[in-house]
Amino acid sequence: MHGMTGKDAAGGGLRERKKRATRAALTEAAVRLAAEHGADHVTVEAISAAAGVSVRTFFNYFDSRDDAFVVVDADVGARVRRSLLDAPADLTPLEALREALAAELAEAERQHELWTLHAEVLRAAPHLLVRSLGAQMADEAGLAEVVAQRIAAGTREGAAAHSSGGEGRAPGLYPRLLAAVAGTAVRVSVQHWCDRQDEDVPFADVFREVFALLAAGLPAPGR
Amino acid sequence: MHGMTGKDAAGGGLRERKKRATRAALTEAAVRLAAEHGADHVTVEAISAAAGVSVRTFFNYFDSRDDAFVVVDADVGARVRRSLLDAPADLTPLEALREALAAELAEAERQHELWTLHAEVLRAAPHLLVRSLGAQMADEAGLAEVVAQRIAAGTREGAAAHSSGGEGRAPGLYPRLLAAVAGTAVRVSVQHWCDRQDEDVPFADVFREVFALLAAGLPAPGR
DNA sequence: GGCTGATTTTGCAGATCGTGCATTTTTGCA
DNA sequence: TGCAAAAATGCACGATCTGCAAAATCAGCC
Structure with a gap:
């Protein structure tokens, strides 16, 4: 992922920021992959790989695969x-x-x-x-x-x-x-x-x- | 093709009627089981069994498990x-x-x-x-x-x-x-x-x- | 720096979902 | 009855999602 987007309300801890970054990376990867290959030809594995995390972690952030495409901005x-x-x-x-x-x-x-x-x-x-x-x-x-x-x-x-x-x-x-x-x-x-x-x-x-x-x-x- | 789409009440062929009956049986089974055990503790296997058809047949009628719960009346x-x-x-x-x-x-x-x-x-x-x-x-x-x-x-x-x-x-x-x-x-x-x-x-x-x-x-x- | 406790990530097993394909059964019609 | 179309079925396989426990990472402190 690229960089340094001021992250809206710059969350205090490093932990918070990293979670936000990971979530953003996942949604962005999901949207980009979907735009290229069609939404239902994109597996969670591909999304996770593109975002640099494991499949299991994906499901720590989203309840379902589709949720990654839906939420662009949580707040x-x-x-x-x-x-x-x-x-x-x-x-x-x-x-x-x-x-x-x-x-x-x-x-x-x-x-x-x-x-x-x-x-x-x-x-x-x-x-x-x-x-x-x-x-x-x-x-x-x-x-x-x-x-x-x-x-x-x-x-x-x-x-x-x-x-x-x-x-x-x-x-x-x-x-x-x-x-x-x-x-x-x-x-x-x-x-x-x-x-x-x-x-x-x-x-x-x-x-x-x-x-x-x-x-x-x-x-x-x-x- | 002219009027006479008896499609509603008395479907023309026996085939049509049986398909309607199967579909209705599946939705009703799904709703009743969901009301009793909670919606997400009801497997397609249970629904299919209650309706008297195979699991594979269920997916011939509905694209996904959840669809069985949503459509009460198709037309x-x-x-x-x-x-x-x-x-x-x-x-x-x-x-x-x-x-x-x-x-x-x-x-x-x-x-x-x-x-x-x-x-x-x-x-x-x-x-x-x-x-x-x-x-x-x-x-x-x-x-x-x-x-x-x-x-x-x-x-x-x-x-x-x-x-x-x-x-x-x-x-x-x-x-x-x-x-x-x-x-x-x-x-x-x-x-x-x-x-x-x-x-x-x-x-x-x-x-x-x-x-x-x-x-x-x-x-x-x-x- | 190094230690400790809490949080997060990860791998793995397993249940369920959903699809493609070939086969068998049922239905409509001559 | 016999035949063609349609539906139901079984089976295999990939994908989705959930616990659970181990490993990695972070925050605070000495």
Whole structure:
């Protein structure tokens, strides 16, 4: 592996850093090999060899072979949640979420090479796209909880009407729905953007249009 | 090839019927065994034995072990599409889709035992819920296409403005988003209904509220 | 430097998954 | 009944994943 990427939040110990490096090396090896030979012709043995660790170690980092292709950045979820909490209070939940996700996606688009490579791999292997959704859904619960917190903070003296469900309990219906729909919106945006890549419309435009449609209540077009 | 696809209820040949029976036996065996012993302690060998076929035959019906748990009814997608096309023309796409899904869910709720058993299994095994999403997403493309057709039929002489993408090509942004969001809505409804099963609110109520929120553009609650 | 305890990596055995191929059984039809 | 197509089966083999215990590595300390 090459070098010295400042490793986001430079983890304190050498141990932490090395674990991060190994994990990153494994995912990168997996994605590159998949892009070259096709996702399901890549064995764990090949990935492990390319990353310079043993097969057994691979399974210390990932629960399954497919997981290596799915997770590009483990703590994107945490960043989005933080961003949501720090957002201006005058934004609606949908708007706040839109901004948080837009920022994160722009960030991801910056390492353009690995991003497009990864998109290409998922594109050619729908079965991996599904796993990717799974990872997305894992974050969904946590995201819903943060949405609930934000709403609770905003309605402090309003009638806490029916279903925010802040902090401790399971989130109410609205936060869950918002979190889930947001995830779906991201997926649809990416898919549609990939399909129409010949016309080179910026990804941000597709993304904004999707959220505009959602905010308008998915009205019937063309009437 | 004309109509008469009796494919649904009374399959034409004996062959077809027997295949359906075998497949149904396998899924039912899988779900029952999973409900009893936990999903990941059920081997294909056990499922095959319970259904009275060989292990190899199991893999003739399902691409993977997990697939036996996810697909309860193979042609629910086809029914929803048909229902969408037959819906009254004065419904918005979102409304039409809501009615189609509501009818299908009510139908599913009728075999209450297997339905709840299945929900319970997926609840205990998030990793299977993910597979379930995959099946959902497989139908998504077809659903989006039908939505596009419906819109195209409704706007015959309007400006076919930006993005319906009827019939042949890949569907436009709106149909895709609508299909995807609808699937998400179903999932969130079921999840939320399962979590709040102690308060016995009817599933239909949760479902209606979710679609009401979507139609209203996911507005900030309590303001 | 060298020692100690904790963490990580590694190899290995074994259970299960999933596939290709040839064979046998079943089904549809004349 | 006899025959061709389709499905079910057995078998072999590679790949995925899990415990378990030994070896290597790291952090802190004298």
